[in-house]
Amino acid sequence: MLDRLGTTLKDALKKLAGKTVIDREAVDELVRDLQRALLQADVNVKLVMGLSQAIKTRSLQEEPQKGMSVREHVLRIVYQELVRLMGPAGEVRLEPQVILLAGLQGSGKTTTAAKLARYFQRKGIRPGVICADTFRPGAYEQLSTHCARINVPCIGDPEQKDALPIVKAGLTSLAGAEVVIVDTQGRHALEEDLIQEIIAINEITRATHRWLVLDAAIGQQAREQAQRFHDAITIDGVIITKMDGTAKGGGSLSAVAETKSGIVFIGSGETVEDLERFDPDSFISRLLGMGDLKALVERAEETVKTEDLDVNAMMRGKFSLRDMYKQIEALNKMGPLKQIMSMLPMGNVELPSDVYDMTSTKMSRYRIIMDSMTGAELDDPGLIGSARLHRIAKGAGASADEVRELLKYHKMMKKTLKGVRGGAGKFNLQRLMKKFGGM
Amino acid sequence: MFEGLKSRLQQIQAKIGSSVHEEEPLPAGEVAETAVLGSPEKKAPSLVDKIKVLVTDRELIISDKDLKETLDELEIVLLENDVALSVTEEILTRVRRDLTGSRRRIREDVETVIITTLRSAILSVLGEGFDLIAYIKTHERPVKILFTGVNGTGKTTTIAKVGSYLRKQGFSVVIGAGDTFRAGALAQIDLHAKRLGIKVIQHQEGADPSAVLYDAVQYALAHHVDVVLADTAGRFHNRSNLMSQLGKMKRVMQPDLVVYVDEAVAGNDAVTRAAEFDRTIGADAVVLTKADMDPKGGAALSIAHTIGKPVMFLGTGQGYDDIIPFVPTAIVDELLGVSA
Numbered sequence: 001m002l003d004r005l006g007t008t009l010k011d012a013l014k015k016l017a018g019k020t021v022i023d024r025e026a027v028d029e030l031v032r033d034l035q036r037a038l039l040q041a042d043v044n045v046k047l048v049m050g051l052s053q054a055i056k057t058r059s060l061q062e063e064p065q066k067g068m069s070v071r072e073h074v075l076r077i078v079y080q081e082l083v084r085l086m087g088p089a090g091e092v093r094l095e096p097q098v099i100l101l102a103g104l105q106g107s108g109k110t111t112t113a114a115k116l117a118r119y120f121q122r123k124g125i126r127p128g129v130i131c132a133d134t135f136r137p138g139a140y141e142q143l144s145t146h147c148a149r150i151n152v153p154c155i156g157d158p159e160q161k162d163a164l165p166i167v168k169a170g171l172t173s174l175a176g177a178e179v180v181i182v183d184t185q186g187r188h189a190l191e192e193d194l195i196q197e198i199i200a201i202n203e204i205t206r207a208t209h210r211w212l213v214l215d216a217a218i219g220q221q222a223r224e225q226a227q228r229f230h231d232a233i234t235i236d237g238v239i240i241t242k243m244d245g246t247a248k249g250g251g252s253l254s255a256v257a258e259t260k261s262g263i264v265f266i267g268s269g270e271t272v273e274d275l276e277r278f279d280p281d282s283f284i285s286r287l288l289g290m291g292d293l294k295a296l297v298e299r300a301e302e303t304v305k306t307e308d309l310d311v312n313a314m315m316r317g318k319f320s321l322r323d324m325y326k327q328i329e330a331l332n333k334m335g336p337l338k339q340i341m342s343m344l345p346m347g348n349v350e351l352p353s354d355v356y357d358m359t360s361t362k363m364s365r366y367r368i369i370m371d372s373m374t375g376a377e378l379d380d381p382g383l384i385g386s387a388r389l390h391r392i393a394k395g396a397g398a399s400a401d402e403v404r405e406l407l408k409y410h411k412m413m414k415k416t417l418k419g420v421r422g423g424a425g426k427f428n429l430q431r432l433m434k435k436f437g438g439m
Numbered sequence: 440m441f442e443g444l445k446s447r448l449q450q451i452q453a454k455i456g457s458s459v460h461e462e463e464p465l466p467a468g469e470v471a472e473t474a475v476l477g478s479p480e481k482k483a484p485s486l487v488d489k490i491k492v493l494v495t496d497r498e499l500i501i502s503d504k505d506l507k508e509t510l511d512e513l514e515i516v517l518l519e520n521d522v523a524l525s526v527t528e529e530i531l532t533r534v535r536r537d538l539t540g541s542r543r544r545i546r547e548d549v550e551t552v553i554i555t556t557l558r559s560a561i562l563s564v565l566g567e568g569f570d571l572i573a574y575i576k577t578h579e580r581p582v583k584i585l586f587t588g589v590n591g592t593g594k595t596t597t598i599a600k601v602g603s604y605l606r607k608q609g610f611s612v613v614i615g616a617g618d619t620f621r622a623g624a625l626a627q628i629d630l631h632a633k634r635l636g637i638k639v640i641q642h643q644e645g646a647d648p649s650a651v652l653y654d655a656v657q658y659a660l661a662h663h664v665d666v667v668l669a670d671t672a673g674r675f676h677n678r679s680n681l682m683s684q685l686g687k688m689k690r691v692m693q694p695d696l697v698v699y700v701d702e703a704v705a706g707n708d709a710v711t712r713a714a715e716f717d718r719t720i721g722a723d724a725v726v727l728t729k730a731d732m733d734p735k736g737g738a739a740l741s742i743a744h745t746i747g748k749p750v751m752f753l754g755t756g757q758g759y760d761d762i763i764p765f766v767p768t769a770i771v772d773e774l775l776g777v778s779a
Binding site for chain 1: 515518519520521524589590591592593620621622623624625626627628629630631675676677702704705706707708709711712715728729731732737757
């Protein structure tokens, strides 16, 4: 996700390590690296310049707090300035409302509409969706298929050429729904008649929220597009989509700055479940490589009972097969491993990429194999010798190689998690997090 | 199109022009004086060299220092216009290398020197265009073209446009509906094809895309169709199983051309993903969509450069005719405001 930007930033900060006095040269260098990192993440050039100026002056003028090293001092300023740039998270109330989605072609509005419906549904609120995209062929089929899968009513008419009657009809027939989500046709700032159309839709629906859906990969264009949409319908929230790619989503910062709103959600996958609430603190924590425990916990609470996944035990490096079993069970509910791992405070630890290459079929195979183990074996995989291994394989209808592979995978996971704990001294996460928590 | 970048580039031209001009009126004597005062720097063209040239050849040498400020500004301009960082640096290096130390006759027009340098620098990162019509004419039919790219860049729309373009040029076309994953994708391409009167080969949703594309090729062989356009589901380059699915499609279909589709509004990530697609699947040409959203066009430079592959088409709108063949020289000339 944002790991690349995180790495560049971490490299820059590393240079400050061990310095006792803040010298201009070191700060200049850090700011230069920071600029490069942010530009590479598609943050608007002017925002970057403003930010780096502020960091430079503050680092040199402000006295470091007592007991803070130079690096912590600068890091704190970088963090604060980034938080300021990002603004607070957009608000999501769990109450009756109408949400209008707007955005460029192909930014992911339709998929996001379905994801939002699912989000509210999961929170116990009745959603309904209107498909006001009358232009793109297949738009209605796409949305209605998604909605049918999650049993959410979807109103639309592929034959109708005019979006306004559909919206009107939709509002009437969805009177029973608590949250109405209106998906619109993709449009961009230079298409005047389409901008007029969305203004009209906005008036008809009297939408509570007008959210701009932005592709994480969008570049410097984000600013102008956001500005135009904001002028037309007053955007009050931004959703970043496709964050599961390698794009860093810096373009969304320009949109946020331009609309003076906040980022509401982050879309990070192709299924309707792949939508997270946005949290500026954790967004930046992730940016700085400090992990995002909060989002993980929030998500875990929602789908998994607390005893299902003991993050603390994992962080202590205690990771038995039983934990892995729970994790695999939880994974189905929580999304791919990579997402979860990227939320843990991993510091600089690079995970081997084959850790992620676990397909869901393999996951279920592993579960079956573990079902054939005894409780003692699950707690202490060290017990499993050749005889036990063959018994397990027979019991699970698997080959001995598969059981070995499972044990190897477990070992790798355990080692990695241990590494997280051991590596913490490098960056002293816990102390930093405590400090930031108190801000 | 590209208005933003165009006007800024032209300003820069003027800037470089004036920074060089300033030095021009210096008579030989004054230059000699500064040579005595100034400490002997270890810069590429030393002052002595300069004087020598001034006196003997009556030429000027453009030094690094003259250019520094302007090049810094050029850097910001390129970045602001979505030219990726690495590509920006490449252009700057080329301009710097070509301009510094270059000798210019006093009477030679400064602008000509600058325009030629900038032009060749940008042209060299843009690469060559790709003439699809000529390619089809010189290759065995059916010519099989596979379209790839990440989600939401406009692959399906592009296929409809390319199909319509080829039909107008007198070729027969069949479309393979290889996006069997995304909800509504089949309905989308079906409707496009119906409007355009193009045959679509499709299976049901969730089918193996390789099988669909195989059938499309078989259909083309049996009916002597000129071109097969193969649609695929959008996928991220960091999903190894989806990428290997694409690899399978390529093995089964044996395309003549793999076309990578990306959008002109994409920022720096365009570079990462283009390179990754090229590495895993390969790409022979690029189609850049949504160029009408981005009056700047920096992404065009970036993608064309990174992937090292020619840009074939620019998508410029929602209509079937909103597609233009990409001719680099024409684009660069327009950017720099030179009448070709």
